[in-house]
Amino acid sequence: MKGSLQIKLCGFSEEDTINFASNFNINFIGFVFYNKSPRNVDINKIPQITKNIPQNIKKVAVIIDADNITISQIIAKLKPDFLQLHGDESLKRTKEIKELFKIPIIKAFRISSKKDMQQIKAFEEIADYFLFDAKINGQKGGTGKSFNWNILKELNTTKEWFLSGGINVDNFKEALKITNAKMIDLSSALEEVKGVKSKKLIEEFMTQIKEEIN
Secondary structure, rough: OOOOOOEEEEEEHHHHHHHHOOOOOOOOOEEEEEEOOOEEEEEHHHHHOOOOOOOOOOEEEEOOOOOOHHHHHHHHHHHHOOEEOOOOOHHHHHHHHHHHOOEEEEEEEEEEOHHHHHHHHHOOOOEEEEEEEEOOOOOOOOOOOOOHHHHHOOOOOOEEEEEEOOOOOHHHHHHHHHHOOEEEEHHHEEEEEEOOOOOOHHOOOOOOHHHOOO
């Protein structure tokens, strides 16, 4: 794990905190385009607030059961390196999106039991990465809750994957120990006010993670 962990920070909507987070050694930065989320970002503000993101940080558009027109608008404004499908997109719909937009796909799965892992294999050929989040009362992510990480001990996949859902400065070491994850995704743990990223919490987490992986 040491030295090889990739970090995705997600749910940004303000230029100041985007620029602050970009100063740290993160690999991915995510933007949520879903109007029911407290982290929903105004698509028209995207060009301005993302203009200083370094090229080495991959931009991820998080979309939830979005139609093609919406996806096209997001791509035009953000020019994402990845589309993260975080809704209930079927295998057929995932293929359609990949073929139409020619952008790498992160396919998210909400997990609460071993049964939820059964659907994953079918997506291996089309998804570029997987992401495992907590399944909480039908919510679409960003809950700040974790799932039973031991479920991933039986994971059998050829894909690289992100561990998401309730990871924070206090439990990330345990999460990495249990799952041996090589990629992690944080969102709500970086907020003191729901939907608003905190520089203090970003710095606290990145300082601790740096100590762990160096």
